[in-house]
Amino acid sequence: MAKITPLSGFPEWLPADRLVEQHVIDVFREVAELHGFANIETRAVEPMKQLLRKGEIDKEVYVVSRLHAEDGEDAPAADGEDRRLGLHFDLTVPLARYVLENQGRLEFPFRRYQVQKVWRGERPQDGRFREFYQADLDIIGQNALPAHMDADVAIVMADILRRLPLPGGFRMAVNNRKLSEAVFTALGLTDTPAVLRELDKIAKIGPEEVRRQLMEKAGATGEQADGCLAFAQIRAGADDLADRIAALGLSSDDIDAAVEELAYVIRTVDASAPGVCEADLSIARGLDYYTGTVVETFVEGHEDLGSICSGGRYDTLAADRRFTYPGVGLSIGLSRLVSRLVTRQAAVPTRSVPTAVLVIVESEQERLRSTEIARELRERGIAAEVSPTSAKFGKQIRYADRRGIPFVWFPSEDGGTTGDVKDIRSGEQVQADARTWEIPAEDARVRITTAE
Amino acid sequence: MAKITPLSGFPEWLPADRLVEQHVIDVFREVAELHGFANIETRAVEPMKQLLRKGEIDKEVYVVSRLHAEDGEDAPAADGEDRRLGLHFDLTVPLARYVLENQGRLEFPFRRYQVQKVWRGERPQDGRFREFYQADLDIIGQNALPAHMDADVAIVMADILRRLPLPGGFRMAVNNRKLSEAVFTALGLTDTPAVLRELDKIAKIGPEEVRRQLMEKAGATGEQADGCLAFAQIRAGADDLADRIAALGLSSDDIDAAVEELAYVIRTVDASAPGVCEADLSIARGLDYYTGTVVETFVEGHEDLGSICSGGRYDTLAADRRFTYPGVGLSIGLSRLVSRLVTRQAAVPTRSVPTAVLVIVESEQERLRSTEIARELRERGIAAEVSPTSAKFGKQIRYADRRGIPFVWFPSEDGGTTGDVKDIRSGEQVQADARTWEIPAEDARVRITTAE
Numbered sequence: 001m002a003k004i005t006p007l008s009g010f011p012e013w014l015p016a017d018r019l020v021e022q023h024v025i026d027v028f029r030e031v032a033e034l035h036g037f038a039n040i041e042t043r044a045v046e047p048m049k050q051l052l053r054k055g056e057i058d059k060e061v062y063v064v065s066r067l068h069a070e071d072g073e074d075a076p077a078a079d080g081e082d083r084r085l086g087l088h089f090d091l092t093v094p095l096a097r098y099v100l101e102n103q104g105r106l107e108f109p110f111r112r113y114q115v116q117k118v119w120r121g122e123r124p125q126d127g128r129f130r131e132f133y134q135a136d137l138d139i140i141g142q143n144a145l146p147a148h149m150d151a152d153v154a155i156v157m158a159d160i161l162r163r164l165p166l167p168g169g170f171r172m173a174v175n176n177r178k179l180s181e182a183v184f185t186a187l188g189l190t191d192t193p194a195v196l197r198e199l200d201k202i203a204k205i206g207p208e209e210v211r212r213q214l215m216e217k218a219g220a221t222g223e224q225a226d227g228c229l230a231f232a233q234i235r236a237g238a239d240d241l242a243d244r245i246a247a248l249g250l251s252s253d254d255i256d257a258a259v260e261e262l263a264y265v266i267r268t269v270d271a272s273a274p275g276v277c278e279a280d281l282s283i284a285r286g287l288d289y290y291t292g293t294v295v296e297t298f299v300e301g302h303e304d305l306g307s308i309c310s311g312g313r314y315d316t317l318a319a320d321r322r323f324t325y326p327g328v329g330l331s332i333g334l335s336r337l338v339s340r341l342v343t344r345q346a347a348v349p350t351r352s353v354p355t356a357v358l359v360i361v362e363s364e365q366e367r368l369r370s371t372e373i374a375r376e377l378r379e380r381g382i383a384a385e386v387s388p389t390s391a392k393f394g395k396q397i398r399y400a401d402r403r404g405i406p407f408v409w410f411p412s413e414d415g416g417t418t419g420d421v422k423d424i425r426s427g428e429q430v431q432a433d434a435r436t437w438e439i440p441a442e443d444a445r446v447r448i449t450t451a452e
Numbered sequence: 453m454a455k456i457t458p459l460s461g462f463p464e465w466l467p468a469d470r471l472v473e474q475h476v477i478d479v480f481r482e483v484a485e486l487h488g489f490a491n492i493e494t495r496a497v498e499p500m501k502q503l504l505r506k507g508e509i510d511k512e513v514y515v516v517s518r519l520h521a522e523d524g525e526d527a528p529a530a531d532g533e534d535r536r537l538g539l540h541f542d543l544t545v546p547l548a549r550y551v552l553e554n555q556g557r558l559e560f561p562f563r564r565y566q567v568q569k570v571w572r573g574e575r576p577q578d579g580r581f582r583e584f585y586q587a588d589l590d591i592i593g594q595n596a597l598p599a600h601m602d603a604d605v606a607i608v609m610a611d612i613l614r615r616l617p618l619p620g621g622f623r624m625a626v627n628n629r630k631l632s633e634a635v636f637t638a639l640g641l642t643d644t645p646a647v648l649r650e651l652d653k654i655a656k657i658g659p660e661e662v663r664r665q666l667m668e669k670a671g672a673t674g675e676q677a678d679g680c681l682a683f684a685q686i687r688a689g690a691d692d693l694a695d696r697i698a699a700l701g702l703s704s705d706d707i708d709a710a711v712e713e714l715a716y717v718i719r720t721v722d723a724s725a726p727g728v729c730e731a732d733l734s735i736a737r738g739l740d741y742y743t744g745t746v747v748e749t750f751v752e753g754h755e756d757l758g759s760i761c762s763g764g765r766y767d768t769l770a771a772d773r774r775f776t777y778p779g780v781g782l783s784i785g786l787s788r789l790v791s792r793l794v795t796r797q798a799a800v801p802t803r804s805v806p807t808a809v810l811v812i813v814e815s816e817q818e819r820l821r822s823t824e825i826a827r828e829l830r831e832r833g834i835a836a837e838v839s840p841t842s843a844k845f846g847k848q849i850r851y852a853d854r855r856g857i858p859f860v861w862f863p864s865e866d867g868g869t870t871g872d873v874k875d876i877r878s879g880e881q882v883q884a885d886a887r888t889w890e891i892p893a894e895d896a897r898v899r900i901t902t903a904e
Binding site: 352 | 457458459462463464465466467470471473474485486487488489490491492493494495496497499512513514515516517518519520537538539550553554557558559561563564569571573583598600601604607611720723724804805806807816819820823824827830833834835836837838840841851854855
């Protein structure tokens, strides 16, 4: 038998850790649905020609091919057309394709959430995963999408994040591409993407080095570079944002409009989730398809994780002959977050299995009675399993103990559904009937507790 | 922009159909957890050398490779060793590998369920999917696994199936490989796999043709072939199984032991789920790793779907230097089942989005008030969204109507969280406060209804 070794970059969890991941996904789903988002899943593969349209990330794609493909169907470019398939590397490219493919059957604005694995051929030695969960939510319009949707999406994410077992508080940092662009224009700079690219490095290389690179690579004078840095260092609430921008000594109608748009998002999120959201004008976001609001989110004390939830507004997610599809969305890098929760034991399940009650088996002849008691418990929603053996009671209790199962049930000798239930943590034991026994609410389901 | 076309064999659902799929997965999860099964997920890829160990299915595997792989790491056989990765084609091969890799950190017997997509390079023109969900549950022992576990697993599956929105009743057909083998031996036949292979074709090619092939390919005399066919045509309950076997005029200790084992499974399932399970001695199962109980499950009136839930006992799922890992498990071909439910409209969601209440926006200036009402509703678990526009009320109500959202909320003019709630199906309208309004239980969540 071949030696079994883990594959670097393809994380797998033990059952107890998977409970944390399931919990994070459950919270995401529950809150997204409370806000009226519908779920979809897209196939894992997309045509390579769709995946490679954004040149910058082509090196990360996994190509798939059938081991015994016929007729050259998987060849890179038979008759000049690339028919190959690749694994999706995000959920945005598939969403754009799904919207175009189904536009006649969807209602717009289309509110959808999607939690699926994605694959990237990154170097795993950089601490990056090659297979990981993304959890996305987006609102997609047909031709138009009101600006207040940006706030809607941020509110849902704040609602999700406050219910997650994060190891610290979170900070949602918001900027608006239009504000950056209007300010750079007022400073006399025209190459917005280049300026954003350099400003994006402040946290990594520091303002001094960014200043130098702005002058070298974005065509800025020293004064313009200083203006950019002063802008990027602004942190403000909805009420003082306009004053802080005015203090830069710049003004234009575009600046005023963008300040108003950004302040609206922060004010609206603040009304729903006070104190988590601020304007942070250093936020740039690498990808160039954002056209308005941009968001990054950091866990306090875990800033080294980078942004755990990012996204923004893109005026053209997709387009066909008749319509354009603007969107706004946010995405959680779920596996990286779960990995942190699990490895730091920041979130821990109350037990490693769903079972709440182990029904003891006195002898193999009596197994059916134990099975019947377990069935009665399950009918009332109590997770129960029957002991796999009729070994000595001590051994059966240890089976429960090793898995963290809180209760064992000793069937009474006179048959039926009665017996003694023992809480093996406290040793407390009571007589009960499986048809009426109430399990303490905190033991009914596995809960995820946050370590202090 | 490239033309967008669906990929044959890679099904994708619209949001309303995805609700049916989610429901089926939710039921599977809920029942599996009630029975104490823990969830795991395994990575999508396995080393090709693991995937190709069973020669018969190698043609179905998808190979994955990084577009810009370095150092020949994805080459078929650099230095003679195949380092390539392939997408898993089932959840059993990954389970075996996961158990070996983590055996020191798992508690045995290990009760796990797993719901993930698998990929097979089948010809999609045969109506088969290339990407589909499998939902598996298995119990894995270390060196030993008591026989009653076979019944345990069948009970869980019966419990899942009775809660699914199936378009007909279901029939769980059970056999035992040891019984088949003991009977064939008593008939004087030695090549059990060959006999099983031929008997497996009865439904497809009829008993006459199977009789001929038993003689041609399995070395049977006419009398032996008749004996096999008489055996395979037995359908029996727990109580008459022994008599039906005895009527074949055969007897041996092995037959008696296997009859007892099979009758135990049927009797035990019957106690939990009366009337769904019977001995069906034609059940053979193609795969040769089964060593005892084998199960197939059919939906009444949809026998053309084939078995929707299959599995059985395998005495050696995996082995390492110290232990063998026997298992018993069942697997639902979930996508094929969901596809049938959806295309025949056998299961239909009560609405296409999770939203229960659309909060009307009187004017954009009043949007924050509507947002606040939606927030209050969500705090109490009621899924609510705010109208995307402040268009005329009729237009906003049509937004709800098109999505099947049952209630619209008109904020009252005096502010706060009060307003009028209208059931747009009945037209009934009441005054309410978002902090106290109770939604009818049947409208709180999307439900899946079964068509008659």
